[in-house]
Amino acid sequence: MSTTEPRGIDAAIDGCRPAEIDPIVVDAADLESTAPEYLREFKSGLSARGYHPATLAVDACFAEDCPIAAGEEADRLRGFVRAAAFLGAGRIEVRLDEVADADAVEPTLSALAERARREGVEFVRVGDAATDDGDPTAA
Numbered sequence: 001m002s003t004t005e006p007r008g009i010d011a012a013i014d015g016c017r018p019a020e021i022d023p024i025v026v027d028a029a030d031l032e033s034t035a036p037e038y039l040r041e042f043k044s045g046l047s048a049r050g051y052h053p054a055t056l057a058v059d060a061c062f063a064e065d066c067p068i069a070a071g072e073e074a075d076r077l078r079g080f081v082r083a084a085a086f087l088g089a090g091r092i093e094v095r096l097d098e099v100a101d102a103d104a105v106e107p108t109l110s111a112l113a114e115r116a117r118r119e120g121v122e123f124v125r126v127g128d129a130a131t132d133d134g135d136p137t138a139a
Contacts, residue, residue, distance in 0.1 A: 021047075023054035026087070034083040043087050055091040056084040057126075062105045063098035074108045078115060085119035092116055095127045 024046070032038055046053060058080045062070055077094065084092040094112070099105050109125065116123035 019052075021050055021052045024051045025055040025057050025093075026053045026089070028056055028058035028080050028083075031083065034079045036086060039083055039086045053084075053087040053089045055093055056080060056087065056089045057093045057095070059095045059097055061098050062096070062108075063100050065100040065104075070105065070108060074112065077112055081112060081116045081119060081121060081123070084116070084121045089121060091122040091124060093124045093126050096125060097127070 031042065043053065058077065060073060060077055062073055064070070081092055094109075096105075096109075113123040
């Protein structure tokens, strides 16, 4: 066991330097696919133009009070979490436009946030119809 403390993220950040690349937000609706082959080409094209996909923004809708429809939407969002990680985005912003049953959707959103965390992506809910307080950082 080592008696020295790990340097941690602060030490790594201290060694960083600016890059000649612009961070951008990618709207999920603009992606033709979440297939790795497509995402690889998309990321390469962005890089060639001097851009880095920092955030993937996706609209979600749980308007139907139907477990099958909710499951399909959750599967779609899981695909975007994977896409964000593949692209190297540090964040996925999920805008909840319509939610039929907030209590039923909450466990799904929590599971998606955990999946994103495991993938190294911050999961952020924006314009959250599922909560009354509208806190954009709720996850």
